Amino acid sequence: MTKNGHSRSPLPKRSVRSNGLPPEPPERGRTVLVTGGGGYIGCVLVPRLLERGYRVRVLDVLYWGEGPLASFRDRIELVEADIRAVPPEALDGIDGVIHLAGLSNDPTAEYDPEANWQMNAVGTGALGRACLERGIERFVFASSCSLYDGLPLGMHDESAELRPVGAYATSKRYAEEALLALASEGLTAVLLRNGTVYGYSPRMRYDLVVNTFVKDALLQERLLLHGGGWMWRPLVDVCDVSDAMIVALEADADLVRGEIFNVLHSNYQIRELAMLVAGSVQLMGRRVELEEVPAPELTRDYECSNAKLAVHLGFSPSRSVVEAVHDLLGRVDITDRTSLSDPRHYNIRWLELLNELRPRLGRLDAVT
Numbered sequence: 001m002t003k004n005g006h007s008r009s010p011l012p013k014r015s016v017r018s019n020g021l022p023p024e025p026p027e028r029g030r031t032v033l034v035t036g037g038g039g040y041i042g043c044v045l046v047p048r049l050l051e052r053g054y055r056v057r058v059l060d061v062l063y064w065g066e067g068p069l070a071s072f073r074d075r076i077e078l079v080e081a082d083i084r085a086v087p088p089e090a091l092d093g094i095d096g097v098i099h100l101a102g103l104s105n106d107p108t109a110e111y112d113p114e115a116n117w118q119m120n121a122v123g124t125g126a127l128g129r130a131c132l133e134r135g136i137e138r139f140v141f142a143s144s145c146s147l148y149d150g151l152p153l154g155m156h157d158e159s160a161e162l163r164p165v166g167a168y169a170t171s172k173r174y175a176e177e178a179l180l181a182l183a184s185e186g187l188t189a190v191l192l193r194n195g196t197v198y199g200y201s202p203r204m205r206y207d208l209v210v211n212t213f214v215k216d217a218l219l220q221e222r223l224l225l226h227g228g229g230w231m232w233r234p235l236v237d238v239c240d241v242s243d244a245m246i247v248a249l250e251a252d253a254d255l256v257r258g259e260i261f262n263v264l265h266s267n268y269q270i271r272e273l274a275m276l277v278a279g280s281v282q283l284m285g286r287r288v289e290l291e292e293v294p295a296p297e298l299t300r301d302y303e304c305s306n307a308k309l310a311v312h313l314g315f316s317p318s319r320s321v322v323e324a325v326h327d328l329l330g331r332v333d334i335t336d337r338t339s340l341s342d343p344r345h346y347n348i349r350w351l352e353l354l355n356e357l358r359p360r361l362g363r364l365d366a367v368t
């Protein structure tokens with residue numbers, strides 16, 4: 001029985017397959033700066049780095065608070081700062097950087113395109129430049145497969161000529177170009193284009209397609225298939241994406257300097273994801289219906305290949321959607337409707353709320 005009161009078959013041992021991350025790092029005790037380490041990916045990545053013997057410094061404005069860092073807070077150094085104004089001492093003693101900080105989806109980027117540009121594009125270039133000047137060679141950057149959106153339908157690889165659509169993808173592309181230019185000056189910049197991520201993190205996001213379906217299946221007992229849900233999307237588990245970052249951090253510099261790698265488990269159709277999630281939730285004895293509804297005006301539909309990462313670095317994301325959903329359903333309290341719908345788990349809702357509250361906070365101070 002789980003805390004959710006349902007008997008569930010455990011994952012068979014053979015389903016925990018290696019993704020190719022070597023069991024040991026090449027060197028222990030090095031210090032890594034993880035920007036955005038308080039976010040969804042960061043809160044899974046940081047404990048994995050600590051387990052591997054790294055010292056970790058996290059730089060983050062902590063949009064989602066310090067709570068998600070609780071299980072490792074006493075084992076890291078925390079610099080509460082904005083990527084648009086990195087204090088120079090944040091780079092003291094750093095051997096490598098994994099750069100996750102910034103606005104992390106389309107709605108938040110469109111909400112304030114100028115702030116997005118300063119964080120995701122300008123901030124990334126400036127941090128890369130600062131690392132080069134400080135002799136910090138390794139710089140792993142969290143880019144996005146959404147750069148392939150807008151290209152003709154079909155499979156794309158890292159050499160595709162891009163036509164980024166929207167503020168988020170445009171800023172990620174600019175950041176990539178800035179880092180590639182720095183790579184030609186000697187920075188070992190490694191660009192990981194991550195698929196849409198799924199799975200459990202202590203800083204949960206329910207605004208990512210698989211996680212959204214899990215939340216909707218639990219709260220609404222209904223999953224909507226916009227336009228039938230035929231659109232394709234590359235996806236990857238949050239543990240795999242974290243391990244890919246560690247592989248990029250540890251690989252021989254000559255193999256990765258100025259290289260771009262797509263990071264995905266598979267390309268899935270949204271319809272297929274809904275069926276996988278509905279089936280997993282139904283196995284818990286709960287009702288879930290699927291419903292086809294008209295397509296929205298804007299749909300994202302793209303596929304890309306994960307071959308380069310496997311061939312060049314021997315790394316292949318191994319955790320499937322059904323495995324991750326099974327794990328997620330065992331970790332969250334599926335009866336806690338308040339937590340499942342907490343705005344903290346939806347980036348755009350939380351940022352809108354913060355902005356609405358900001359001017360009022362001064363006045364509230366005066367009456368307490």
Ligand SMILES: NC(=O)c1ccc[n+]([C@@H]2O[C@H](COP(=O)([O-])OP(=O)(O)OC[C@H]3O[C@@H](n4cnc5c(N)ncnc54)[C@H](O)[C@@H]3O)[C@@H](O)[C@H]2O)c1
Nearest residue numbers: 036038039040041061062063082083101102104142194197
């Ligand atoms: N989650 C995905 O599906 C996905 C897919 C592709 C790429 N990425 C990229 O991976 C990175 C991490 O994504 P995530 O899902 O963990 O997002 P997230 O929103 O959960 O985390 C981002 C973190 O960055 C911090 N941050 C935001 N702006 C900042 C600023 N100006 N200065 C300092 N810190 C700031 C936030 O407080 C947060 O802790 C992002 O760059 C995102 O674009 C994510």
